Amino acid sequence: MRLFFKKRSTFKLFLKLTDWNNLLNSLTQNVIGIINSTKDSFTGDGVFENKERLGFLLKTAEEKEIKILDVGGVSTKPGFKEVRYEQELKRFNFFISNYFGKFKLSVDTMNYEIARHALENNFEIVNDVSGFNDLKMIQLIVEKAPKIILVHRHPNSSDIQEKMNYKDVVKEVRDHLEEKIENLISHGVDKSRISIDPGLGFGKSMEDSQKLFDNLEYFSFGFPLVVGYSKKKFAQNLEMTHEELYDHCIKSGVSLVRLHIAS
Structure with missing residues (x-):
């Protein structure tokens, strides 16, 4: 299956975000490419101990x-x-040892020690799908000042996959994100380092994820918006092509779409 990417849209971010804004304006694609350095990825595209596969993804x-x-x-x-x-x-470390290229690198982790290790090895972004619930992670962000992707997590969930009940999922997810942003800023995180992700598929039913996807414009409230739908079940149930899914995101004000590099 060929992934389709268009050139970056002319959608402008009227944001006073020094770091994120500079990075976003330098891009030709509104895309974050996914590298799973695992053997048990749900998509079967893990590169751990597979130099050939990693090299192929980097070149692609x-x-x-x-x-x-x-x-x-x-x-x-x-x-x-x-x-x-x-x-x-x-x-x-397998990735670090076999990496080549001139990419901007983001670490996808819930572990502050891994995040610190990444930042000490030229990574610029921390993507924490647990929603920065660990105070040590927040302290690291304040200390190192990387750009971050704040992924939504229900404040009452015991883990990121626990299915939570929502009365109005769009409003509640936005409210949770706004509350978490205030919390991060109160701890000293620079506002200009923050981007947000509504966490499609994490602790949400397929119906709730679809509602969020249909209302992405509701999350354009002053921070770069990151969205990941690639190969997730809720997206597969939508009667939309890869191009239509991507275009919907860009037209809704999404800054970065998190996609698998190749299938």
Whole structure:
């Protein structure tokens, strides 16, 4: 299956966000390419201990003019098992040891020690799907001042995959994100470093994820918006082509679409 990317739209971000704004304005694609340094990714595209596969994805990303890569060493598929720090570090170091190119790098982790290791190895972005619930992670962000992707997580959930009940999922997710942003800023996180992600598929039913996807424009409230729908079940149930899914995001004000590089 060929992934379709258009050239970056003329949609302008009227945001006074020094770091994110400069990065976004330098892109030719509104895309973050996904690199799973695992063997148990739900998409079956993990590169851990597979140099050939990693090399192929890096070259493909270059050819498609993808400038940002999001690298993770833990599968977040439904029913995933927690991975010990040592194992996640091993997977992450495999990527670092075999990486080539001139990409902007994002670390996809819930572990502040992995995030610190990444930032000490030229990563610029921290993508925490647990919603920055760990105070040590927040303190690291304040100390190192990377750009961050704040992924929505229901404040009452026990883990990122626990299905939560929503009365008005669009309003509640936005409210949760706004509250979390205030919390991060109160701890000293620079507002200009924050982008947001409504967390499609994380702790949400397919119906709720579809409602969020249909109302993405509701999340354009002063922060770059990141969205990931690639290969998720709710998106597969929508009667939309890859091009239509991507176009819907861009027209809704999404700054970055998180996509698998190749299938």
